[in-house]
Amino acid sequence: MNEPAKKVPSDSQVEMTEIVLPHHTNAIGTVFGGTVMSWVDIAAATCGLRHCRKQVVTASMDAMHFLAPIRLGWIVTVRAAINYTSHTSCEVGVKVIAENPLTSETFHTASAYLTMVALGADGRPAQIPGIQPQTEEEKHRYDAAIRRRETRLALKEELKKRRERKQKG
Numbered sequence: 001m002n003e004p005a006k007k008v009p010s011d012s013q014v015e016m017t018e019i020v021l022p023h024h025t026n027a028i029g030t031v032f033g034g035t036v037m038s039w040v041d042i043a044a045a046t047c048g049l050r051h052c053r054k055q056v057v058t059a060s061m062d063a064m065h066f067l068a069p070i071r072l073g074w075i076v077t078v079r080a081a082i083n084y085t086s087h088t089s090c091e092v093g094v095k096v097i098a099e100n101p102l103t104s105e106t107f108h109t110a111s112a113y114l115t116m117v118a119l120g121a122d123g124r125p126a127q128i129p130g131i132q133p134q135t136e137e138e139k140h141r142y143d144a145a146i147r148r149r150e151t152r153l154a155l156k157e158e159l160k161k162r163r164e165r166k167q168k169g
C-alpha cells in the first residue's frame with residue numbers, strides 16, 4: 001500500500017481562544033485544572049484530525065504542570081502542533097497562554113504533550129501521514145519527541161507488567 005504523502009506542521013496547527021467565564025472557575029476565581037486539560041485535549045484532537053484526516057483518540061497525556069493561575073475574564077490561547085509522527089500515532093505539543101485583557105500581560109500557564117492515535121473504519125489503529133519539520137524549532141521538537149516517546153512507551157510496558165502481576169495475585 002502507498003504511504004500517505006508527508007505533511008508539514010503548519011498544515012494542521014491549531015489556535016483556540018477562550019474567555020474565562022464563571023462556570024470555568026473555582027471558589028477563588030481561577031480556572032479549574034480540569035477545564036484547562038479539556039481545552040488542551042480538544043486542541044490536540046483538532047490538530048490530530050487535521051493531520052490524519054481520520055478519527056483520532058487520545059492515547060496519553062504526559063504530566064502537566066500549571067505554572068500560573070488564569071483568572072475570571074482573562075483570555076486563554078491554546079496552541080497545538082504536531083511534533084512527531086510514527087505509524088499510527090503522533091505527538092501533539094500544546095501550549096496554554098493566559099492574557100490579562102486589561103493590561104495585555106501574558107503568562108505561559110501550561111504545556112503538554114499528547115499522543116493521538118488514528119483509527120480506521122474498523123476502529124483499529126490506522127496509518128497516518130508522516131511529518132516533515134521545516135523550521136529549526138520544529139526539527140528540535142521532532143528530535144525531543146522521539147526521546148519522550150521512548151520514555152512513554154517504557155512506562156506503558158511497566159504499567160502493563162504491573163497489571164499482569166496484580167491479576168496473577
Ligand SMILES: CC(C)(COP(=O)(O)OP(=O)(O)OC[C@H]1O[C@@H](n2cnc3c(N)ncnc32)[C@H](O)[C@@H]1OP(=O)(O)O)[C@@H](O)C(=O)NCCC(=O)NCCS
Pocket residue numbers: 057058059060085086087088089090115117125152153156
Ligand atoms: C489508544 C489505543 C487505540 C491503542 O490501541 P492498541 O491496541 O494499544 O494499539 P497498538 O498497540 O497497535 O498501538 C497503536 C499506536 O498507539 C501507540 N500507543 C498505544 N498506547 C500508547 C500510550 N499509552 N501512550 C503513547 N502511545 C501509545 C503505540 O505506540 C502505537 O503507535 P505507532 O503505531 O505510531 O507506533 C487504545 O488503547 C484505546 O482505544 N485507548 C482508549 C483511547 C480513548 O478512549 N481515549 C479517550 C480518553 S478515555
